[in-house]
Amino acid sequence: MGKRVYCERTAVVSRRGASRVRSGHPWVYRSDILEAAGEPGDIVRVADRRGRFLGRAFYNPRSEISLRIATRSDVPVDEGWFYSRIARAAAYRDSLSMDADAYRLLHAEADGVPGLVVDRYGPYLVVQAGSAAVERRLEWVAKALQKLCAPEGILARGDFAARRLEGLPRRVEVLSGAVPDSVTVRQSGVLFRVSLRKGQKTGLFLDQRENHRVAGSLARGRMLDVFSYAGGFGLHAARRADSVELVDSSEPALRAARENARLNGLENVSFTRANAFDLLRERAAAGEGYDMIALDPPAFARERRDLDAALRAYKEINLRAMKLLRSGGLLFSCSCSYHVREWDFKQILRDAAADAGRRVRLREWRGQAPDHPEILTIPETRYLKCAALEIL
Known part of the structure; x- marks a missing residue:
């Protein structure tokens, strides 16, 4: 048998979609996609009408935002890519010298990982996956967070309404370690008891x-x-x-x-x-x-x-x-x-x-x-x- 060749799927976007990507915005709407194939959560190559490379994106045909650009570089979006993006986000938070032990560790598109939110509450992390691509790769996310942050537990809060736009189910589950129902954290000298599983957003x-x-x-x-x-x-x-x-x-x-x-x-x-x-x-x-x-x-x-x-x-x-x-x-x-x-x-x-x-x-x-x-x-x-x- 001959060697199997991997063929990467390509999504072709309209002139307006290409202009949006080149301007630095990560979202391409369904109406600006000329050609695409794949399953919710696939990672696809993105090109303009002339076939010119624009980047790689999280693809979900069920969502109005069908493409979320993950990178504009011609590199694979694999486990190593997730690790490097999470590491970069964590390093930025370390540079802020915040007077708090509860803060946002990774802020989705603003930190280059579309649809992923990670909040720290003392020794625990709460993750929200707002894109199908992140949902399918939560194991990679959890492994990176364990290595970089050594939390006592990681909780996935998948109970927010926006997940239905991606066709994702509502659920709350522990990804690693043990996570209590609540934890006490400090914000600028004030203590707050936070419900990790039921609090609004991820708790605070x-x-x-x-x-x-x-x-x-x-x-x-x-x-x-x-x-x-x-x-x-x-x-x-x-x-x-x-x-x-x-x-x-x-x-x-x-x-x-x-x-x-x-x-x-x-x-x-x-x-x-x-x-x-x-x-x-x-x-x-x-x-x-x-x-x-x-x-x-x-x-x-x-x-x-x-x-x-x-x-x-x-x-x-x-x-x-x-x-x-x-x-x-x-x-x-x-x-x-x-x-x-x-x-x-x-x-x-x-x-x-x-x-x-x-x-x-x-x-x-x-x-x-x-x-x-x-x-x-x-x-x-x-x-x-x-x-x-x-x-x-």
């Missing part, structure tokens, strides 16, 4: 870590933390403020926040289960006053079609918060909706200030923590917006 909103720290350093007087979840803004503020009230509509979130307040020995924190819109409206009507308010709502615009309603919701909560703040008061207002762009959010804040009749100074415009890096050619990696505002 790690991208807000530096914003929580800055808010805590400026806190004073009476503080209101709305959409508080586990208390990120409020518990940092409680070390300086006279009193802090955490508000969330979720009882499990408030239970977690109570436990975190107890862990830190904070006795100036109260907890209110309420709809944020109703509470802000009622407090403003009652003439209440605060020295600091944090607004960190969930993404109001998960899809572009939600944008108009989201803009109205963001304006409503910011208008009410501005009315509640005393002169000299501080507002930390956040949006994690990618579809709400920075200029949209700034205009929302301008309109809210005008309608509230308040003169507002922008003290600082902030984004996500540096362990969630932004790549200039991938706008989607810049998603978190945080405005630190002062009422004059």
